[in-house]
Amino acid sequence: AQSVAQPEDQVNVAEGNPLTVKCTYSVSGNPYLFWYVQYPNRGLQFLLKYITGDNLVKGSYGFEAEFNKSQTSFHLKKPSALVSDSALYFCAVIATDSWGKLQFGAGTQVVVTP
Amino acid sequence: KAGVTQTPRYLIKTRGQQVTLSCSPISGHRSVSWYQQTPGQGLQFLFEYFSETQRNKGNFPGRFSGRQFSNSRSEMNVSTLELGDSALYLCASSLEAPDGAFFGQGTRLTVV
Numbered sequence: 001a002q003s004v005a006q007p008e009d010q011v012n013v014a015e016g017n018p019l020t021v022k023c024t025y026s027v028s029g030n031p032y033l034f035w036y037v038q039y040p041n042r043g044l045q046f047l048l049k050y051i052t053g054d055n056l057v058k059g060s061y062g063f064e065a066e067f068n069k070s071q072t073s074f075h076l077k078k079p080s081a082l083v084s085d086s087a088l089y090f091c092a093v094i095a096t097d098s099w100g101k102l103q104f105g106a107g108t109q110v111v112v113t114p
Numbered sequence: 115k116a117g118v119t120q121t122p123r124y125l126i127k128t129r130g131q132q133v134t135l136s137c138s139p140i141s142g143h144r145s146v147s148w149y150q151q152t153p154g155q156g157l158q159f160l161f162e163y164f165s166e167t168q169r170n171k172g173n174f175p176g177r178f179s180g181r182q183f184s185n186s187r188s189e190m191n192v193s194t195l196e197l198g199d200s201a202l203y204l205c206a207s208s209l210e211a212p213d214g215a216f217f218g219q220g221t222r223l224t225v226v
Binding site: 036044046099107 | 120145147156159162164170210213214215216218
């Protein structure tokens with residue numbers, strides 16, 4: 001069975017500081033990994049994905065994520081956080097035999113203070 | 115290119131009633147998935163449709179059902195509503211590939 005874990009319920013960071021949101025996964029076979037962001041009363045917005053290739057993936061709004069196969073992690077990063085980055089972030093995985101189903105982590109609330 | 119459109123955005127229903135939610139995917143996307151989001155359970159997969167066929171199903175009771183039309187538009191239905199069905203229902207569409215899914219704004223269902 002596949003699963004995703006986001007160990008932090010909330011991450012607090014000052015504006016201008018680096019932001020990291022952690023994600024670890026467990027799947028059989030090669031993982032397809034995604035990050036989404038959700039603003040209040042809105043749907044999920046796609047940030048980035050790892051399918052294959054370079055371990056460092058660049059996405060929208062200055063976000064990037066590092067895939068680490070040995071540690072089964074896919075942490076989301078941003079070098080300099082903005083107040084507008086305050087939102088709920090979800091890591092997700094789909095298994096190779098179930099492309100239409102996303103398994104989400106519990107989500108991490110990011111709070112960026114001015 | 116238009117995104118995923120869900121209607122209605124908000125619904126209030128009474129226990130025991132049924133409800134139908136609609137989703138129009140991004141043009142060219144043939145896979146449509148539905149998710150339920152609640153504060154307690156997070157994001158849970160309901161089902162996925164591809165070319166009018168249900169391809170995957172999550173662990174929800176039979177009161178939750180869906181369908182997909184030939185133009186890829188999808189509907190989900192919840193019968194005999196319970197208070198616990200109050201949630202944000204999200205629809206997502208994707209290409210036939212592990213390429214990521216694109217979500218609509220959701221339908222906020224409140225059961226009273």
